[in-house]
Amino acid sequence: MTETPPRKINGLLPRDALSGAQRDEMFALLSQHFDGVTRGQFEGDLAEKNWVVEIRREGRLLGFSTLLVCEAQVDGAALTVIYSGDTIVAPEAWGSPALARSWIAAVNHLRAAFPARPCYWLLLTSGFRTYRFLPVFWREFFPRHATPTPPYEQRLLHHLAATRYGTWHDAASGIVRFPRPQRLRGQLGVLPAGRGADAHVAFFIARNPGHACGDELACITEIGEHNLTAAGRRMLA
Numbered sequence: 001m002t003e004t005p006p007r008k009i010n011g012l013l014p015r016d017a018l019s020g021a022q023r024d025e026m027f028a029l030l031s032q033h034f035d036g037v038t039r040g041q042f043e044g045d046l047a048e049k050n051w052v053v054e055i056r057r058e059g060r061l062l063g064f065s066t067l068l069v070c071e072a073q074v075d076g077a078a079l080t081v082i083y084s085g086d087t088i089v090a091p092e093a094w095g096s097p098a099l100a101r102s103w104i105a106a107v108n109h110l111r112a113a114f115p116a117r118p119c120y121w122l123l124l125t126s127g128f129r130t131y132r133f134l135p136v137f138w139r140e141f142f143p144r145h146a147t148p149t150p151p152y153e154q155r156l157l158h159h160l161a162a163t164r165y166g167t168w169h170d171a172a173s174g175i176v177r178f179p180r181p182q183r184l185r186g187q188l189g190v191l192p193a194g195r196g197a198d199a200h201v202a203f204f205i206a207r208n209p210g211h212a213c214g215d216e217l218a219c220i221t222e223i224g225e226h227n228l229t230a231a232g233r234r235m236l237a
Helices: 020-033 039-047 099-112 128-137 151-168 201-207 228-237
Strands: 010-014 050-059 060-074 077-089 120-125 215-224
Touching: 010 099, 010 228, 020 039, 020 050, 020 060, 020 077, 039 077, 050 099, 060 099, 060 151, 077 099, 077 151, 099 120, 099 128, 099 228, 120 128, 128 201, 128 215, 128 228, 151 215
Parallel strands: 077 120
Antiparallel strands: 010 050, 050 060, 060 077, 120 215
């Protein structure tokens, strides 16, 4: 995808615009919170992406997400697909909506550059906090608690995950297992007392029992204002 959105969005950067110092900041933040991160892996993930969403406080990097925006053909129709790569938010910023606001604004902005095509986000997550992002901000997403995945979304999810991740993706479970997984450090990967009572968190843990080992659950949602929850629409306000 080579077209460039017509205006700038705060926190949204083309990957090619990153300086060496920004890459160093990103790697440092990621390696502080994940085991199994090497500079080579980080640079490899980044090289495959074309956009970065970052959040800063007084100039200091507190979170980022790398994105690949590209076209895919499914059932003979063209789609815009957004793949998430490395994503981290420092614990001190967990209570802030800054990354959610920047991310939702960014992906809606990128989607709007190609209005004739449906746009889907393929998310891989080994953390319940990242999975919890879906029910907070998106009305329809899959897989999810108490709602079977419709046939088209199931086929789309499998096609995109298998195309992108090959044999690392297990179609039966919907889990992607990388040969060198990244695992949240220490208490970051521990389920706090009481969080398992949340139906969405309980669903994620049941569907991805190996999350602490770095197993990633593949999820999909359609990007568009029609699919935002009230909280998601507030992020665009």
